[in-house]
Amino acid sequence: MSVLKAQLAALDGPARRPSLRRPRDREAFPDVWETGVVHDLYAQTPADAVAVNGFGLGLALQTAGGRAIVWGLHEMMGHEAGRPHGPGLSEMGLRPADVLLVWARDIQTLLAIGEEALRTPTVGAVLLSAWGEGRALSLTASRRLALAAAAGGGTLFLARAGAVAAPSAAESRWSVRAVASVPLEDGAPGHPSFSATLLRRRGGGAPKTWTMEWDRDEQVFRDAATLSGAVVPLAAQRPVETGGTDRRRVA
Template identity: 30%
Template sequence: MRTPAAVFDPPPRLRKAASDLPTRGRYGDPHPGPPPSRGREVSLHKLAATGLHEIKPAAYRDEPAALAFALAFLGDRLVRRNRAAPLLWCLTDRAAREWGAPYGPGLISFGLDPALILIVQARSALDAAWALEEGLKARAFTAALGQIEVKEPLVARRLGLAAKASRTPCLLLSGHQGGGLPGTLTRWRVAAAKSSGGIFDASAPGVPAWHLTLERCRGMAPARSWTVEFRDVAYGFRLAARFADRAAEADTERQALSG
């Protein structure tokens, strides 16, 4: 019978040898330990607040990147904390034709169980928004995602009120054009960023990376930007290495000037 790892007690020499080894993520890149602060300095916790959050791609070509960021956030910050509750995902036929339908293996890579996702694909944006609002009112989901082009301010306000009343975070992936919608707690602009190269092959595809700009947030100054990457389900979000290095250098300079 296989011995569970939780009750396996290796000899002291083996424990010391294992502690000297660097930890490795799923992509084979060594880490000295878990990533620092798991992205809290990026204010991603604001996206977990109950209410409506708007995610806008920086350009038309960034639509898949914005959707991937939303799914990664849902799997990393919300679904993992409550694996028993399902996730609601409402989209239109046009979005499915233009960018593709939900794909199970891709969802699993972000920590999402396809069996716990209720997907509603509607013919029009109004039908999809109605399904999203009714789903929020049901109070049966850990979070909701709307891949909908909402143009009517009244629809956005209704979604915001429903999300707040049900105490459910609702991420609304809107189009890249136009200004922000009313009734939203935050508005994020997302663009695809260059990923870091593999540890063994710099030309190999790296981990997903995004450039985020917080355009609206109640109680915070707008137009704050970060570059983040998603390592895997275990490590989650972290500042991109080049961005984190600049932040560390700036902090060192501030300490030197203040000292």
């Protein structure tokens, strides 16, 4: 943890990136992302682990507000879903200077990374990627993360795969899956696409599903290019294979 503290301390200084623009079409994906809180993201199936991480990265880029991003990765997530893949991160519009990537051998270490990062004023967003159930991911742990987020002003996205939704102190809870992207001209691969269902939000609201794609140039989620509407039934979606592996150890 002393190494992490030194790395976080090195983030001090001017913001590394300009503030990102918000989505132009708020109806395509409403502005429901409160900052300085915790948001739970669950992969709908274990096969959607890459999708939930990609979705979390996009949200971190949108909400960081020009401050640094910390991505804490449970090593089991790397074993089960593949390690971060350079070209894939590039397709998300993520540069090496945008994110501090930290590996955690177990869930307890992952949570400690999240707390330490959230209490660092120069950190605008934290993504924690965890695989499996694990008793350390308790309601008490969630409350500690929420307090740390409120203290530092950063936003935490807790991405989980191979786990079922559990009570937490999160502001919102989501189920995420990959969907087929809309091809670009001449059959080129389309933008990374996701189906995200809002399961719960503080203050209430009915569950709702959005299908969206990630625009890496503007770094926003937008309504998928040729789909008829923003709200669609999950049954209409088809999962796609995503991801890739990079065997280099980043941290």
